[in-house]
Amino acid sequence: xxxxxxxxxxxxxxxxxxxxxxxxxxxxxxxxxxxxxxxxxxxxxxxxxxxxxxxxxxxxxxxxxxxxxxxxxxxxxxxxxxxxxxxxxxxxxxxxxxxxxxxxxxxxxxxxxxxxxxxxxxxxxxxxxxxxxxxxxxxxxxxxxxxxxxxxxxxxxxxxxxxxxxxxxxxxxxxx
Amino acid sequence: xxxxxxxxxxxxxxxxxxxxxxxxxxxxxxxxxxxxxxxxxxxxxxxxxxxxxxxxxxxxxxxxxxxxxxxxxxxxxxxxxxxxxxxxxxxxxxxxxxxxxxxxxxxxxxxxxxxxxxxxxxxxxxxxxxxxxxxxxxxxxxxxxxxxxxxxxxxxxxxxxxxxxxxxxxxxxxxxxxxxxxxxxxxxxxxxxxxxxxxxxxxxxxxxxxxxxxxxxxxxxxxxxxxxxxxxxxxxxxxxxxxxxxxxxxxxxxxxxxxxxxxxxxxxxxxxxxxxxxxxxxxxxxxxxxxxxxxxxxxxxxxxxxxxxxxxxxxxxxxxxxxxxxxxxxxxxxxxxxxxxxxx
Ligand SMILES: Nc1ncnc2c1ncn2[C@@H]1O[C@H](COP(=O)(O)OP(=O)(O)OP(=O)(O)O)[C@@H](O)[C@H]1O
Ligand SMILES: [Mg+2]
Numbered sequence: 001x002x003x004x005x006x007x008x009x010x011x012x013x014x015x016x017x018x019x020x021x022x023x024x025x026x027x028x029x030x031x032x033x034x035x036x037x038x039x040x041x042x043x044x045x046x047x048x049x050x051x052x053x054x055x056x057x058x059x060x061x062x063x064x065x066x067x068x069x070x071x072x073x074x075x076x077x078x079x080x081x082x083x084x085x086x087x088x089x090x091x092x093x094x095x096x097x098x099x100x101x102x103x104x105x106x107x108x109x110x111x112x113x114x115x116x117x118x119x120x121x122x123x124x125x126x127x128x129x130x131x132x133x134x135x136x137x138x139x140x141x142x143x144x145x146x147x148x149x150x151x152x153x154x155x156x157x158x159x160x161x162x163x164x165x166x167x168x169x170x171x172x173x174x175x176x
Numbered sequence: 177x178x179x180x181x182x183x184x185x186x187x188x189x190x191x192x193x194x195x196x197x198x199x200x201x202x203x204x205x206x207x208x209x210x211x212x213x214x215x216x217x218x219x220x221x222x223x224x225x226x227x228x229x230x231x232x233x234x235x236x237x238x239x240x241x242x243x244x245x246x247x248x249x250x251x252x253x254x255x256x257x258x259x260x261x262x263x264x265x266x267x268x269x270x271x272x273x274x275x276x277x278x279x280x281x282x283x284x285x286x287x288x289x290x291x292x293x294x295x296x297x298x299x300x301x302x303x304x305x306x307x308x309x310x311x312x313x314x315x316x317x318x319x320x321x322x323x324x325x326x327x328x329x330x331x332x333x334x335x336x337x338x339x340x341x342x343x344x345x346x347x348x349x350x351x352x353x354x355x356x357x358x359x360x361x362x363x364x365x366x367x368x369x370x371x372x373x374x375x376x377x378x379x380x381x382x383x384x385x386x387x388x389x390x391x392x393x394x395x396x397x398x399x400x401x402x403x404x405x406x407x408x409x410x411x412x413x414x415x416x417x418x419x420x421x422x423x424x425x426x427x428x429x430x431x432x433x434x435x436x437x438x439x440x441x442x443x444x445x446x447x448x449x450x451x452x453x454x455x456x457x458x459x460x461x462x463x464x465x466x467x468x469x470x471x472x473x474x475x476x477x478x479x480x481x482x483x484x485x486x487x488x489x490x491x492x493x494x495x496x497x498x499x500x501x502x503x504x505x506x507x508x509x510x511x512x513x514x515x516x517x518x519x520x
Pocket of ligand 2 (some may be wrong): 223
């Protein structure tokens, strides 16, 4: 196995906590805003699945930005800040280490987004007995957007030696 | 050149500058297979910096470090970092991903370094038992004490059974028993043919395990030799002379000045080498005298004869304390280097 894939698997194990937390946040939100109100009062339900989905999916942007700081803001900076590089760098090529960590986190991150969409897909089937092509397109764009944001944050954090700093700087750059 | 004449590690004109600071200064050293080399020197001497360059974490400003490969060719660690797969490093105070367990970390490290897959599990157990952390195998590093992290640091350096083991202050923060354990681990590693490069301030530990000492000050190598050889260069030697009866405090002054008079030809100018003003001290805790003499071979006998003949002190033992040998070598050589630098 290559050093990159060993690191990837290790990273999956190391950050499963983050994955659980963000999955829980998503599930909690969707249950509160998409499931419960419509169960209690079916009149609130929009006419089509597309209307329903687009009114609900805006929360995903919040998840993308917020989660990607947690998943990617520290990848490089943590090695220097906590000096774990002194243990790791003699063992592994730096690029392979970063590649493995990035890929591991991207898998966890995209899984959170996928579970989010999966939940809506199930809701769509329950409430409308159908889903739409646009929904899949939206999913695809969300994945691409997620990858773009995480790459951006990784790039910013590669200039920083402090985890907090790299999170703050990428936050400012994204919103200002 | 025969194979054994090719060094395993070779530092060649190694220099590292951090801006204005020259941390390592034209450092040359050859380490041969199976040797344990002790790297000693004051804080900031450049030990960690030299080791970081050997580990390819820092790049030299000038010079290079070569390591022998399987075909007995010397390879530059910068251009050929794969050569370091046969080495294990413990650098400075080790830090781990805190949320992981000792087992998870060691497994990751072993896999990264290509340790045979079917042996990883048993190797982890073996190493954890060696450093007495086996009960903590599945605990997160977060809850480890400083010394336990240090032990785990040693474990990760040897987990893949490397030929070269490089340790930067491995015994820092360890309790006395663990320190002795580490000493024995190092000796065992040497028995198995490993080569060890060890930086430490624990001179006693160094003198117990190391074949040769490299003393550095302000980045430059001052001496590189066996302790016994270095000792010969010492101008100042110490004799301990324990007495049957303690000297009462009111008598100490007169007795010491009487002794200084009688032994004068054999004594050296103590203040040049230590902070003390006198050549002869009385130490109530050992109930004996500490005498700084010129170190010449026949002087010891002459001092002893003089003490016996010309004083009525009852002498129980008369010896050169071995444990302080390296300390004295260290102090003397550093001091001499400082005097030399000041003159420049
Ligand atoms: N990253 C760095 N940037 C600037 N200067 C540095 C850096 N690392 C080390 N130095 C300087 O290089 C010199 C050598 O430091 P080094 O850590 O190698 O000493 P050392 O011999 O390991 O000391 P100690 O016994 O205290 O561990 C010191 O003057 C230190 O200030
Ligand atoms: Mg150091």
